[in-house]
Amino acid sequence: MILRTMLAALLAVALAAFAAPQAARADIDIKVDQGIVEPLPIAVPAFTGSSRGAEMAQVITGNLERSGLFSPIATAAFPERNLDIGIQPDFAGWKGINAQALVNGAITVEADGKLRVDFRLWDVFSGEQLLGLQFTSTPENWRRVAHKISDAVYERLTGEKGYFDSRVVFVAESGPRGNRVKRLMIMDQDGANPSSLTDGSYVVMTPRFSANSQEITYMALRPSGSSIYLFNIETARQETLGRFPGMVFAPRFSPDGNRVAFSVERGGNSDVWVMNLATRAQTKLTSDPGIDTSPSFAPDGGRIVFNSDRGGSPQLYVMDSSGGGARRISFGAGRYMTPVWSPNGDFIAFTKQLGGQFHIGVMRPDGSDERILTGSYLDEGPTWAPNGRVLMFFRETPGGAPRLWTVDITGRILRPAPYQGSGSDPAWSPLLN
Amino acid sequence: MSFDAKRAFRLALIVAATASMAACASKPKPTPGPGPSAGPGPAGPRTPGGPMGPIDTRPIPGSVQDFVINVGDFVYFDLDRYEIRSDAMPVLDAQAAWLRQYPAVKVRVEGNCDERGTREYNLALGARRANAVRDYLASRGVASSRIVTLSWGKERPIDPGSNEDAWARNRNGHTVIVEGAR
Numbered sequence: 031m032i033l034r035t036m037l038a039a040l041l042a043v044a045l046a047a048f049a050a051p052q053a054a055r056a057d058i059d060i061k062v063d064q065g066i067v068e069p070l071p072i073a074v075p076a077f078t079g080s081s082r083g084a085e086m087a088q089v090i091t092g093n094l095e096r097s098g099l100f101s102p103i104a105t106a107a108f109p110e111r112n113l114d115i116g117i118q119p120d121f122a123g124w125k126g127i128n129a130q131a132l133v134n135g136a137i138t139v140e141a142d143g144k145l146r147v148d149f150r151l152w153d154v155f156s157g158e159q160l161l162g163l164q165f166t167s168t169p170e171n172w173r174r175v176a177h178k179i180s181d182a183v184y185e186r187l188t189g190e191k192g193y194f195d196s197r198v199v200f201v202a203e204s205g206p207r208g209n210r211v212k213r214l215m216i217m218d219q220d221g222a223n224p225s226s227l228t229d230g231s232y233v234v235m236t237p238r239f240s241a242n243s244q245e246i247t248y249m250a251l252r253p254s255g256s257s258i259y260l261f262n263i264e265t266a267r268q269e270t271l272g273r274f275p276g277m278v279f280a281p282r283f284s285p286d287g288n289r290v291a292f293s294v295e296r297g298g299n300s301d302v303w304v305m306n307l308a309t310r311a312q313t314k315l316t317s318d319p320g321i322d323t324s325p326s327f328a329p330d331g332g333r334i335v336f337n338s339d340r341g342g343s344p345q346l347y348v349m350d351s352s353g354g355g356a357r358r359i360s361f362g363a364g365r366y367m368t369p370v371w372s373p374n375g376d377f378i379a380f381t382k383q384l385g386g387q388f389h390i391g392v393m394r395p396d397g398s399d400e401r402i403l404t405g406s407y408l409d410e411g412p413t414w415a416p417n418g419r420v421l422m423f424f425r426e427t428p429g430g431a432p433r434l435w436t437v438d439i440t441g442r443i444l445r446p447a448p449y450q451g452s453g454s455d456p457a458w459s460p461l462l463n
Numbered sequence: 464m465s466f467d468a469k470r471a472f473r474l475a476l477i478v479a480a481t482a483s484m485a486a487c488a489s490k491p492k493p494t495p496g497p498g499p500s501a502g503p504g505p506a507g508p509r510t511p512g513g514p515m516g517p518i519d520t521r522p523i524p525g526s527v528q529d530f531v532i533n534v535g536d537f538v539y540f541d542l543d544r545y546e547i548r549s550d551a552m553p554v555l556d557a558q559a560a561w562l563r564q565y566p567a568v569k570v571r572v573e574g575n576c577d578e579r580g581t582r583e584y585n586l587a588l589g590a591r592r593a594n595a596v597r598d599y600l601a602s603r604g605v606a607s608s609r610i611v612t613l614s615w616g617k618e619r620p621i622d623p624g625s626n627e628d629a630w631a632r633n634r635n636g637h638t639v640i641v642e643g644a645r
Contacts, residue, residue, distance in 0.1 A: 207623040233618055235582055253571070255613060256586075277590050277614050280583040293587065295614070298545070298594030300587040321587040337584060343543075344584055367581040381581050407625070410581050426578075428625030455582070 067442070069101040070130050070187065076105075077135035077147065078112050082172050086147070089176035090133060090183070092220055093194045096436070097184065097420070098443030103129055115150055124154045131160075133183055144168055147175050151183055161186050173222060174462065181461075193415035193461070194219060198422065198447075199227070199237045199246055199263075200456040203431055214248060216263060219415075219458070221448030227261065236280060236411075237457045240287040241329075241373065246457065247281040247290055258292055260307070271305055280323045284331050284351070291315070291325035291334060291351075302336055304351070315353035326371045326378075327351060328395065335359070335369040335378050335395070346380060348395065359397030368411055371395070373460075374418035377439065381410045381423075390423045392439055403441035408432075413458045422447055424454040525565045525645035530638075534561045537621075538596060540634040543580075545591035547599050551636075555596065558638055559603030566609075567643035572596045574614045575621070575637060577630035582616055589614030596636035611641075 074091045077083035094100035109123025113134040124132050135149030144166050151161035163182055165175045174195055181192025196219045205211040214227040214234050228234055237248035244263040249256060258271040258281045271278070276295035283290055284304075291304045294314075302315045302322045316322040320340030327334055328351075335348050341358065344365045349356040360366040364384030371378055377392040382402065388409045393400040408426040415421070419439055424432040432454040434447035447456070522528035530536060535558070538551035547555065562568055574593030576585035593612035601607045621637075622629035 208620055210618065235618075251615070251618065253613065276612070277586060279586045293583070295587060295590040298591045298598075298612075300590060321584065321591070323587050324581075324583045337581075339584075367584050383579070383581075408578065429623065 067099075069099055071103055071128050072100045072131040072133065072183075073103045073108060073124060073127070073129040074133045075108055075111060075113055077137050077149070078114070080137035080139065080145070082145070082169075083135070083137055086135070086137070086172060086176040086179075087133075089173055089220065089222075090180045092448075093177065093180035094183065096220070096445065096448065098438060098445075099184075099188060103127055115148055118157070119152060119154075121152075121154055121157050129154050131183075131187065133179070135179070139169075140166070145172060145175065147179070149179050151186055173218065177218070177220075190419055191417040191461075193417040193420060193458075195462050196416050197459040197462070198413075198434075198456050199239065199248075199459070200424075200434060200449075200453040201234055201237070202226070203452045203454055204230075207429075214246075214261075215453070217449060221450075224449065224451075227263070236455050238282045238413075239457050239459045240283045241285050241460050242287050244459070244462075245283075245287065247283060249279045249281060258290070260290075272310070280325065282326050284327045285329050286331060291327065293323040293325070302334070302353075313353070315349065315351075316356070324368050326369055328371050329373055329375045333395075335371055337367050337369060346378065346393075346397070359393070359395070360400075361397060362400055370412055370414060372414050372418040373416060376418065379412040379414065379421055381412065390421060390437060392421075401439075401441065403437045403439070404435070404444060409435075411455050413456050415458050416461045422456040422458055424456060426454075523645055525568075527640050527644045530558075530561055530568075530640055530644070534558055536638045538636045539631060540592055540636070542577075542630075542634065543588070545574075545588065545595045547595055552599075555599045556603060559600050559605050562600065562605045562609065565643065565645070568640055569609045569611075569642045570600075571611045571613055571639045571641050572600075573619075573637040573639055574612070575619055575633055575635045576615075576617045577633040578617050578620065578625065579630060580617065582618075585616035586614050589616045592634075592636050596638065600638075 074087045076087045091102040095102050107127045110120050113119055115134050115136045119132055132152040132154050138146045140146050147165045150159055153160055167175050177195035180194040184192040197216055198219055199216045202213045202215040203210050211230040212233050213230040215224055217224040233251040235249045237246045239246055246261050249258055256277045258278050259268055261268045274294055279293050281290050281292040289304050289306055293300045294303045300321045300323050302325045303312055305312045318340045320338050322338045324337040325334045332351055333348050334351050337344055338347050344367050345358055346360040346366045346369045347356045347358050364382050366380050366382050368381040369378050378395055379392050382389040382391050387405045389402045390404040390409050390412050391402040406425050407428050409423055412421040412423045422436050425435050426432040431452035434449050434453045434456050436447050437444040522532055535554045538554050572593045574589030576589050593614055597610045597612050620633040622632040
């Protein structure tokens with residue numbers, strides 16, 4: 031349990047900056063160097079039993095490394111290979127390279143052709159087995175098995191849910207700035223298996239996942255007008271929310287997936303509406319001469335955070351999800367936009383414009399504990415990883431093309447997302463089943 | 464390039480395009496040019512390739528080119544504003560007069576924003592700008608039924624730059640003729 035305690039403490043320390051006065055946990059052996067938490071050295075030797083074993087270990091290693099909480103040890107240093115998961119590893123050898131945790135596994139091809147993957151997670155210094163799990167899947171799903179193992183390791187050692195067995199829908203951009211071609215694409219969260227969902231013949235923007243299905247909603251824009259679509263990624267079935275007299279944009283699902291909130295513009299004024307997807311009944315939630323847009327539900331469905339310039343500049347407001355009771359929550363300097371409620375309910379992420387820079391930040395739902403995580407010429411559009419601890423967003427340089435980035439909610443772990451092309455408007459899926 | 468230089472350059476391109484379109488559209492004139500069988504021509508220096516001289520080109524009245532060149536299809540907005548600026552009023556007055564003169568024409572007013580805002584907020588702001596232009600044209604006697612509005616937000620910058628000049632150009636209302644032009 032030492033490891034678990036260490037990483038849990040690591041997250042606790044990292045998050046302590048948000049919390050009100052909290053008892054310091056002095057008993058923890060954790061290296062904090064000027065706010066930088068030392069990532070945990072972990073070893074993931076190639077799984078045995080199949081040529082996929084090395085690739086699976088690489089996928090797991092890549093996930094853990096990108097999280098910023100782990101420091102995978104290079105395979106060349108390993109004291110032993112082809113570890114038999116039936117016997118204890120040679121802990122002395124692994125201690126010798128300072129591995130704190132060790133993941134080993136074996137792949138078996140079963141009679142029906144399925145892959146069975148057994149893996150174990152070890153605390154090297156105590157010799158304790160922290161996890162021993164078995165996954166079975168069709169062979170083409172081997173990457174997902176590696177993601178599920180990554181999630182199990184992450185959860186066991188940090189106390190937080192994992193987020194690796196998930197996907198990202200985003201807008202792939204190409205062509206000149208004045209006439210960008212925009213396609214919806216989907217990829218695994220580690221950048222693998224990218225594929226197009228739309229053909230680029232019309233502009234697409236702001237895809238968002240349902241919290242409990244492989245369904246997205248997004249906005250399409252053509253010279254003839256805008257539309258909001260529902261698109262089921264599994265079945266490729268697509269439908270529109272219908273026709274509207276003005277612009278419709280900024281769609282987002284309710285947590286139960288039964289409603290979509292969005293903006294409708296009439297005569298130049300944008301308000302927030304919600305549609306019941308079963309009955310198609312629409313309700314207008316705001317009626318204010320200001321711009322009201324970018325609605326996002328709290329995970330319990332009871333409230334909606336949105337963006338409004340009713341007070342003179344774009345700020346964040348929270349209202350009841352039936353409309354009414356709107357209360358401003360952003361009071362810092364600058365313009366606040368694109369609020370997104372965390373799936374855990376504990377934070378609201380946003381885009382902030384201040385002094386010629388754009389930032390991704392988070393604050394508590396009551397507006398307290400604001401923390402700015404990033405800053406550049408243009409950082410925009412945060413989306414939460416399913417565990418509510420990591421955000422993906424897009425960054426654009428002057429005159430350049432947008433790229434996808436990730437940052438954790440402490441702001442320490444900022445890096446390009448593992449996708450090489452130009453992309454914007456990322457939407458992180460819930461965990462796959 | 465300065466703002467004006469860019470605009471002049473763009474207009475020059477349009478004039479050139481219009482000239483070539485006009486050249487294609489006009490009936491070939493019987494040119495009494497010096498062909499091989501034309502015999503001895505008038506005295507004086509001969510120019511290779513035919514006679515030279517100024518040829519007037521101008522847009523066909525009531526055409527898209529007429530509207531773009533002689534009236535102007537863009538008006539510009541201040542940062543994060545959607546009120547019609549005083550320098551935009553003469554342009555919109557001229558647009559309204561032209562549209563009254565050619566009542567078969569229908570237009571789409573497109574609102575655009577600079578890149579210094581979020582996608583969704585800019586879609587809303589662009590809609591405000593498009594509607595401000597529509598309302599102004601309607602107040603000058605153009606039937607609302609002839610005008611539709613659309614916001615591109617920050618999706619369709621006319622200037623790809625990332626500087627004050629580019630942002631100023633990209634904050635615009637663009638009156639696009641969609642049908643009925645000559």
